[in-house]
Amino acid sequence: MYRSHNCGELNASHISQEVTLAGWVQKTRNKGFLIWADLRDRYGITQLIFDEARTQKEVFELAATLGREFVIQVKGTVIERESKNPNMATGEIEILVKELTILNASQIPPFTIEDETDGGEDIRMKYRYLDIRRNPVKNSLLFRHKVAMEVRNYLSGQGFIEVETPVLIKSTPEGARDFVVPSRMNEGQFYALPQSPQTFKQLLMVGGMDKYFQIVKCFRDEDLRADRQPEFTQIDCEMAFVEQEDIIQIFEGLTRHLLKELKGIEVSAFPRMTYDEAMKKYGNDKPDIRFGMEFGELNEVAQHKDFGVFNSSELVVGIAVPGGAAYTRKEIDGLIDWVKRPQVGASGMVYVKCEEGGTYKSSVDKFYDQEDLKKWAEATGAKEGDLILVLSGDEFKTRTRLSALRMELATRLGLRKPEEFAPLWVVDFPLLEWDEETERFHAMHHPFTSPKPNDIPLLETEPAKVRANAYDLVLNGNEIGGGSIRIHDKATQQLMFKYLGFTEEQAKAQFGFLMDAFQYGAPPHGGLAFGFDRLVAILGGQETIRDFIAFPKNNSGRDVMIDAPSTIDDAQLKELSIKVNLA
Amino acid sequence: MYRSHNCGELNASHISQEVTLAGWVQKTRNKGFLIWADLRDRYGITQLIFDEARTQKEVFELAATLGREFVIQVKGTVIERESKNPNMATGEIEILVKELTILNASQIPPFTIEDETDGGEDIRMKYRYLDIRRNPVKNSLLFRHKVAMEVRNYLSGQGFIEVETPVLIKSTPEGARDFVVPSRMNEGQFYALPQSPQTFKQLLMVGGMDKYFQIVKCFRDEDLRADRQPEFTQIDCEMAFVEQEDIIQIFEGLTRHLLKELKGIEVSAFPRMTYDEAMKKYGNDKPDIRFGMEFGELNEVAQHKDFGVFNSSELVVGIAVPGGAAYTRKEIDGLIDWVKRPQVGASGMVYVKCEEGGTYKSSVDKFYDQEDLKKWAEATGAKEGDLILVLSGDEFKTRTRLSALRMELATRLGLRKPEEFAPLWVVDFPLLEWDEETERFHAMHHPFTSPKPNDIPLLETEPAKVRANAYDLVLNGNEIGGGSIRIHDKATQQLMFKYLGFTEEQAKAQFGFLMDAFQYGAPPHGGLAFGFDRLVAILGGQETIRDFIAFPKNNSGRDVMIDAPSTIDDAQLKELSIKVNLA
Structure with missing residues (x-):
């Protein structure tokens, strides 16, 4: 056993106990006849003391060689500290060390492992495993775990079932660019990585699963803005036999639960605003109403x-x-x-x-x-x-x-106070938006969103005016969730593809399986997805998501730590029936 | 609101209540003046009755048109059933229907939606969304969710943190074949999908995260045997400052917890056996000891x-x-x-x-x-x-x-009784195994597994005799988990790569980031991974994993429901700087 306690739990009640600790040397202070070292692990920092008068000579001499980030194990006695530090959980005590083992030495780290580091973004990305030792990053990852647990326990308690949907799916031309994966066993063919599990969650509704959720990785091969990642995480949800109001109630409940459990904030019913009103009042469909x-x-x-x-x-x-x-x-x-x-x-x-x-x-x-x-x-x-x-x-x-x-x-x-939280539902989004570049209408949400029944006749005459059964959850000026009631009958879905400029063949080739499914008893259904990275960052009071992702990629989509992507060898390419074709 | 109750909860205590239900028509029985329909949803089946004498004419006539798998909504009164069915939760009552809405009609399904279906494997895969309506598949997916929740709550309670590791990583030649993903932004370069998050979880240990887990999708582009999937799910775990015994204790605890919570079975300390003993006694490193x-x-x-x-x-x-x-x-x-x-x-x-x-x-x-x-x-x-x-x-x-x-x-x-559970630890695996085909030693577990310190000298003389700090958890003849104490210093890791036939350049190009990390204070660490699909299937008393995966692929790696993989268009290929190159 490497340790009897962690570095965050010893206090005055443990005085005179013999303990074994292990961790990293945060820093040392050498006064000649006394050496102090701060020993750090995930749980905190405990002060070690080596006293020339009371510590064995070999141990004392070894202590003098300790450098920052050395990994050590110590055995010793918990003693009362002379100058107590009330700001530290372990500030009342220190460990008088009897045995010291260097488990692993460390080179001088390329930046300081402190809350305020001297390392720039690039170097910290390259040595991300060192950056993770710093409290701001470590605490962000711990917080993310806590949020995920709360989400799962809340939704599971509401009868939702987490179902894993496939990662190797089919490429679709709609929406953002897909990442694709050449298939070795199906020569010349490709899987795509999901931009969202949209069609699968709808098929789960057709399959009777009723209340589905998943915290799931999604992928978009887009040019990356500062705070976007090619792979991101979504809380994906879908329900059958529901109307918009049912969905709003459930996920408002989830959001309220998270604010209460994680931030200690009680929020009453979230205000709602139509898309038109949001645009008129704030020029924005995700207004910050703080x-x-x-x-x-x-x-x-x-x-x-x-x-x-x-x-x-x-x-x-x-x-x-x-x-x-x-x-x-x-x-x-x-x-x-x-x-x-x-x-x-x-x-x-x-x-x-x-x-x-x-x-x-x-x-x-x-x-x-x-x-x-x-x-x-x-x-x-x-x-x-x-x-x-x-x-x-x-x-x-x-x-x-x-x-x-x-x-x-x-x-x-x-x-824009980070400790203040002002959630807002924006509802009645337009179904379609005009795209200048392609000179046609695109689905504002996605092609599976249902138009408001009363607006269906407008599809022929004034498509831009057709409103959708679509809603976004906005928090502090960020869209953290968005969803809609879906189309659940084949005829309407076909009509929608037609208005979006699909030929009948294209619609069938891409989404035939979904329209087939609608013929075998598809229930009314709808859902929503939260951007999990963003949600966690906002709840954590931060503007950027990177600290909440263990191993993020940079703006060129590179993981600079492992140096990916990289070239692969010709044998591998050949097996996959592809060739590199540089422009 | 589409329903006041679900189809599994009404009983004698609800008699004379007015209720609204929604679901699928399981079957109907028409006696001319009485029509019965079984209404099904995720929660159960409730009997509906339409009585010519008591039901409005239009409703009665509409009821006569109902077919299997129609999606309907009914309003009516809970009444006592004449012939009660004690085998059904709702067997004491039926609903005398007053209002009936057909929410969606259904074509005749291609196979019967019954516990014992007339549909073969292929047709059920193609219409997986219908197969999911059947109890055996539905219950398997619900069970999987329950297992995942138990795993997360148990590990989280033990101080483990779930950290998401990246899906777009770097291709490595070791082990099984990688699926790769061409990068548009980094022309001619490829990401790989992880066969496991092995190096990332080790870096999390270097990063001080101490107790990590993740229920995570992994990918292997192998020729598929009957019960393998190209994408599969793993409970991936790693701990720092631990020895083999610590890891065995924790994950034996997890397994015992799962057996107790999910199967109601109390198991005492798991037996242990060395690899040599298992081979000698059972000819198998994953013996079934039931x-x-x-x-x-x-x-x-x-x-x-x-x-x-x-x-x-x-x-x-x-x-x-x-x-x-x-x-x-x-x-x-x-x-x-x-x-x-x-x-x-x-x-x-x-x-x-x-x-x-x-x-x-x-x-x-x-x-x-x-x-x-x-x-x-x-x-x-x-x-x-x-x-x-x-x-x-x-x-x-x-x-x-x-x-x-x-x-x-x-x-x-x-x-081999499915209701009996006989777990077993197999320990002291060989570090290396001879590969006839390539005529060299391969890592039996992976190249990061540490040799037993006493056996290190044998690396030069009798490599096949070197034992590893590696262990498998075997349940009923299946390896459900495997892991090892890892190498955590650069010199030993370099040595290991050498013995595995890597040149220094290859080792550096592939795993330089890991060996670099070992120079900045890597703690002793080790871990294990459970095959989640298999674990769930075994706990569910089944031999095959397919029913426990919502949307599995067939033996050619195809999703026959969505028809993936598929060809992609030339513009997309060009953007990705690749060409199809059929043999």
Whole structure:
């Protein structure tokens, strides 16, 4: 047995006990006749003391050779510490060491194993196994485990069954790019890795499984933005014999349970908002409602004056920045520059300072009088001391730009508090969205989402107006879950594929098995999926998901620690009936 | 809300309640003025009754159109059943239906959805979603979920952390064939799917995670035997600061917990046996010890007589078949034919009948007298009425053949009772095994397994004799878990790669990251992995794993339901920088 206790559990109650500990040397302090070492493991840190007067000579000399991250085993006596550390669980005691074994020496680590490390992102990725020793990463992984356990126990308690769906499936042209896997046994053919277990969970509903969930790896071969991973984890759920309301109740319950168990936060019924309302109020289908700054539409009050920019705009819309009237000209110019950056894309921004005493000072005083500007203040909810910022142009783009500005300002103003949690359901999403590039409609959610029955006639006439039985769960400005009631009859599913531009043959080749299944007693069903990495990060109070993934990949999809992907040899390629074909 | 109750919960206590149920029509019975339908869901079956006298005309007429597997919703009153069925949870009641909605019609299913179906394996695979409706498959999947929950809760309670390791990793030439995934972003390079998370879990130990587990999909591109799957699930575990005994204790505890919670069986400490002993006694490193029939070695008592076949054999070994003295000549010839089948490969078999009154009758009476044969009976433990069967030849092959015969006889004699559970640890496995084909030693477990320290010197002189700190957990003749204490220092790992025929460059290119990690304070560690599919099947009392996998693949690695793998289009191939290259 390597240890009798771990490094986080000894306290005054153990004094005078003989113990055996094992762990890593966090640091040592050598005073000549006294050597201290902090011994670290997953559970904490315990102070060791080697005393020239009381420790055997060989042990004392060996202790003098210890370096950072050496792995050692010690036997000794728990004694009271002279200078106690009340901030440490083990701060009352130390171990007077009698025996010391170096289990493994360590080279000097390439960065310090401390909460605040001197290592940059790249070096920490390469030596991820060392980064994991640091509390911020270690605690994130422990937290992730806890969240997963809570999810499983909650859903299992609600009668859900975790079913493993296959990883080697079939490539489908819809959606993001698939990762594919050449089949050796079926020459010239490929499996695909699932972007989600969507069709399988629907087939489980057809199979009568009724309440399914799975915490499952999914894969998307997309160009990676800063905080995306090619493989990610999803809490995937589906239920049969349910309507939207049943699903919302169950997963609101799950989310409330997680907030309570993991954060100690009680949340009452989550607010709901339609997609249209979210876009109108926040320019965003996943609004952060921890703060206000709702949009004020200004078309009525700002158009039909002499300001041509606004008159020629589809939409004029503003927000009130609390306390922003005090901004200097330079600060305001900075904000104007910010919205003109290519990532945001506005061509300019109008501002109005709402000054003390109810007067207004704007960048468009030439075109608008005090009475006009007062109406702007009313529309945006601006109070004395606030700053109104106004964008105009194409409706959708202008909303999106103002949303980006709203989020940026909230971040700068400290309104996005990580310890605050504001969940929100966004419902009634459009069924289809127009894709400029391919010049056709795409399924906003996916092709299996059911249109609202009343809107089905609009499919022929105004497809963009058809609403879906689709809903997203938004938490602090992040979409953490999304789902829908599915189509469960063959005719509607065929119709949907038709509207999405599939030929009958394509639909049959790709999804024939699903439409076949619908002919043998498919129950009404629906579900939802949570992005697990993101959910855990947000619950953990973090913006980025990387610390919550044990071995993440970098932005080129590489694992720099193991150096993957890599070339494979010709024999292997030949066996798989493929050739490398560099452009 | 589609239902107020499920189809398995109503009983006499609900009589006269108004309820809403939804489910599948299992079958109907039409007596003209009365129609009964069995309504089925995941939870059970409830009898519906439509009574011409008491049911509205339209409802009654609609009920007459119901077919098998129609999905319906009914509202009605719980009434006492006239002829009660005590074998059904809901057997005391039926529902007098007032409202009936057909939620989805069904075509006639391609096989009957009954416990005993008329559908063959192929058709049930193609319509797996219908097969899942059948109790045997449904219950297997529910059972699997329960086992997984028990595993997670037990290990989590023991301080283990579930950590997700990556699925897109690096191809390694060691072991079975990898499935590979071409990388679009890293042209000409490939990820591999993990055969196990071996190196990652070791890196988690280096990272201080201490007690890791994961229920995880693994992948092997092997030619599939009847009961193998290209993707399979493993309970993967690793611990730091442990010796073999610590690991055995923990996972014996887990197995005992599962047997108790899921089967209601209390098992005392598991027996242990060395690999050598298992091979000697049972000719098998995963012996089924639910029954005896231990091997008796006969070299001493059977050689040096006039029987040339035995004299020229490396090993003469026999087993006693209980009651086998009563076998007819035809039955014994059948057994001889059985061992001569190419799958077993014996060239012949000698038998001895131990007859009443202590006399022996053998096929080699010409060479052995009664006194000789008595010694055979003593060596094999044969009693009066038993039959001794003897094989001879090359030591390893002969043991293996006799083991096959032992298992076959036990099956025929009904000694392999599925409701009986006999776990066993097999320890002290050889480190290396000779591979005839490549003419070199391979790691019996894997290249990270540590040799027993005392045996290290033998690596140079008698590599086949080096024992490893490796252990298997065997249950009813199946290896359900296997593991080892790992190498945790760079020098030993390098040595091991050398003995396995890696050049220094190869070792570095493939596993440099692991050997690097060993230089930064790697703790002693070890672990084990359970084959989850097999474990669940055995606990479920079944021999085959397919019913315990929701969507299994066939022996060609195909998912016949979704028709995967399949071809992908040229644009996709081009993006991935590969070409199909058929032989």
